[in-house]
Amino acid sequence: MKPIASGAVERDGVLHNEDADQLDAAASAALPNEIRTPFMMREPVAPHIAAAREGVTLDIARIVDTHRMASTKADVVVVEGVGGFRVPLDDSHDTADLALALNLPVVLVVGMRLGCLIPHLAPSDAARAAHHLDIGLLTGQLHQKD
Numbered sequence: 001m002k003p004i005a006s007g008a009v010e011r012d013g014v015l016h017n018e019d020a021d022q023l024d025a026a027a028s029a030a031l032p033n034e035i036r037t038p039f040m041m042r043e044p045v046a047p048h049i050a051a052a053r054e055g056v057t058l059d060i061a062r063i064v065d066t067h068r069m070a071s072t073k074a075d076v077v078v079v080e081g082v083g084g085f086r087v088p089l090d091d092s093h094d095t096a097d098l099a100l101a102l103n104l105p106v107v108l109v110v111g112m113r114l115g116c117l118i119p120h121l122a123p124s125d126a127a128r129a130a131h132h133l134d135i136g137l138l139t140g141q142l143h144q145k146d
Helices: 018-024 049-052 060-071 095-102 118-131
Strands: 009-011 014-016 104-113 133-143
Touching: 014 018, 060 095
Parallel strands: 104 133
Antiparallel strands: 009 014
Protein backbone atom coordinates (compact mmCIF):
# COMPACT_ATOMS: atom_id res chain seq x y z
CA MET A 1 0.00 0.00 0.00
CA LYS A 2 1.23 3.48 -0.86
CA PRO A 3 -1.36 5.76 0.71
CA ILE A 4 0.00 9.01 -0.72
CA ALA A 5 1.65 9.52 -4.08
CA SER A 6 2.46 12.59 -6.11
CA GLY A 7 3.78 12.76 -9.64
CA ALA A 8 0.99 10.58 -11.04
CA VAL A 9 0.38 10.34 -14.77
CA GLU A 10 -2.88 9.48 -16.48
CA ARG A 11 -3.09 6.38 -18.65
CA ASP A 12 -6.36 5.16 -20.11
CA GLY A 13 -8.27 7.53 -17.82
CA VAL A 14 -6.62 6.22 -14.64
CA LEU A 15 -3.92 7.93 -12.57
CA HIS A 16 -0.74 5.86 -12.16
CA ASN A 17 2.30 6.30 -9.97
CA GLU A 18 5.45 4.30 -10.70
CA ASP A 19 6.00 3.28 -7.06
CA ALA A 20 2.37 2.24 -6.60
CA ASP A 21 2.45 0.26 -9.84
CA GLN A 22 5.60 -1.54 -8.67
CA LEU A 23 3.87 -2.41 -5.41
CA ASP A 24 0.99 -3.88 -7.42
CA ALA A 25 3.43 -5.98 -9.43
CA ALA A 26 5.10 -7.35 -6.28
CA ALA A 27 1.94 -7.90 -4.21
CA SER A 28 0.30 -11.28 -3.78
CA ALA A 29 -3.08 -9.63 -3.13
CA ALA A 30 -4.53 -7.16 -5.60
CA LEU A 31 -5.92 -4.02 -4.02
CA PRO A 32 -8.27 -1.62 -5.77
CA ASN A 33 -6.52 1.67 -6.59
CA GLU A 34 -8.64 3.61 -4.08
CA ILE A 35 -7.42 1.34 -1.28
CA ARG A 36 -3.83 0.89 -2.46
CA THR A 37 -3.32 4.65 -2.99
CA PRO A 38 -6.23 6.71 -1.64
CA PHE A 39 -4.40 9.99 -2.33
CA MET A 40 -2.85 10.23 -5.79
CA MET A 41 -1.84 13.68 -7.06
CA ARG A 42 -0.48 14.66 -10.44
CA GLU A 43 2.13 17.26 -9.62
CA PRO A 44 5.60 15.81 -8.83
CA VAL A 45 6.18 17.90 -5.70
CA ALA A 46 5.93 17.30 -1.95
CA PRO A 47 2.56 15.71 -1.22
CA HIS A 48 1.21 18.52 0.97
CA ILE A 49 1.98 21.03 -1.80
CA ALA A 50 0.46 18.83 -4.53
CA ALA A 51 -2.62 18.23 -2.38
CA ALA A 52 -3.10 21.93 -1.67
CA ARG A 53 -2.75 22.81 -5.35
CA GLU A 54 -5.29 20.13 -6.29
CA GLY A 55 -7.74 21.01 -3.50
CA VAL A 56 -7.19 17.70 -1.69
CA THR A 57 -7.00 17.24 2.09
CA LEU A 58 -4.63 14.43 3.10
CA ASP A 59 -6.83 12.76 5.70
CA ILE A 60 -5.01 10.43 8.10
CA ALA A 61 -8.29 8.84 9.25
CA ARG A 62 -9.11 7.90 5.65
CA ILE A 63 -5.68 6.29 5.29
CA VAL A 64 -6.23 4.33 8.51
CA ASP A 65 -9.59 3.13 7.15
CA THR A 66 -8.10 2.05 3.81
CA HIS A 67 -5.24 0.29 5.63
CA ARG A 68 -7.83 -1.60 7.66
CA MET A 69 -9.58 -2.61 4.40
CA ALA A 70 -6.25 -3.69 2.87
CA SER A 71 -5.52 -5.76 5.98
CA THR A 72 -8.62 -7.85 5.33
CA LYS A 73 -7.26 -8.83 1.90
CA ALA A 74 -3.70 -9.83 2.87
CA ASP A 75 -1.79 -11.42 5.73
CA VAL A 76 0.70 -8.53 5.78
CA VAL A 77 0.34 -5.00 4.45
CA VAL A 78 3.53 -3.05 3.88
CA VAL A 79 2.93 0.69 3.78
CA GLU A 80 5.38 2.64 1.64
CA GLY A 81 5.97 6.21 2.69
CA VAL A 82 6.26 9.26 0.51
CA GLY A 83 9.39 11.30 -0.13
CA GLY A 84 11.29 10.36 3.01
CA PHE A 85 10.42 10.51 6.69
CA ARG A 86 8.81 13.44 8.54
CA VAL A 87 7.33 14.70 5.27
CA PRO A 88 4.56 17.24 5.98
CA LEU A 89 1.00 16.17 5.24
CA ASP A 90 -0.53 19.51 6.25
CA ASP A 91 0.29 22.41 8.57
CA SER A 92 0.28 20.25 11.70
CA HIS A 93 0.81 16.60 10.66
CA ASP A 94 3.61 14.65 9.02
CA THR A 95 4.37 11.06 8.13
CA ALA A 96 5.39 10.30 11.73
CA ASP A 97 1.80 11.12 12.74
CA LEU A 98 0.61 8.77 10.01
CA ALA A 99 2.82 5.92 11.27
CA LEU A 100 1.53 6.52 14.79
CA ALA A 101 -2.11 6.49 13.62
CA LEU A 102 -1.49 3.25 11.71
CA ASN A 103 0.25 1.78 14.77
CA LEU A 104 3.06 0.49 12.57
CA PRO A 105 6.82 0.29 13.07
CA VAL A 106 8.89 2.38 10.68
CA VAL A 107 11.75 1.05 8.56
CA LEU A 108 13.90 3.68 6.89
CA VAL A 109 15.59 2.35 3.76
CA VAL A 110 18.82 4.20 3.04
CA GLY A 111 21.18 3.80 0.10
CA MET A 112 24.74 3.75 1.44
CA ARG A 113 26.85 6.63 0.21
CA LEU A 114 28.95 9.34 1.78
CA GLY A 115 26.88 11.51 4.12
CA CYS A 116 23.73 9.40 3.88
CA LEU A 117 23.06 8.60 7.54
CA ILE A 118 22.75 11.97 9.30
CA PRO A 119 19.86 13.25 7.13
CA HIS A 120 17.92 10.10 8.06
CA LEU A 121 18.94 9.77 11.70
CA ALA A 122 17.98 13.30 12.78
CA PRO A 123 14.31 13.08 11.74
CA SER A 124 14.01 9.50 12.97
CA ASP A 125 15.42 10.47 16.38
CA ALA A 126 12.97 13.37 16.57
CA ALA A 127 10.05 11.12 15.63
CA ARG A 128 11.14 8.46 18.10
CA ALA A 129 11.28 11.03 20.90
CA ALA A 130 8.07 12.87 20.04
CA HIS A 131 5.87 9.93 19.07
CA HIS A 132 7.53 6.92 20.74
CA LEU A 133 7.72 5.14 17.39
CA ASP A 134 9.66 1.95 16.73
CA ILE A 135 12.10 2.93 13.99
CA GLY A 136 14.64 0.71 12.27
CA LEU A 137 17.23 1.48 9.62
CA LEU A 138 17.87 -0.74 6.61
CA THR A 139 20.89 0.13 4.50
CA GLY A 140 21.97 -1.17 1.15
CA GLN A 141 24.61 -0.70 -1.48
CA LEU A 142 23.59 1.51 -4.40
CA HIS A 143 24.21 0.28 -7.92
CA GLN A 144 24.44 2.57 -10.90
CA LYS A 145 22.02 1.86 -13.72
CA ASP A 146 23.57 0.59 -16.93
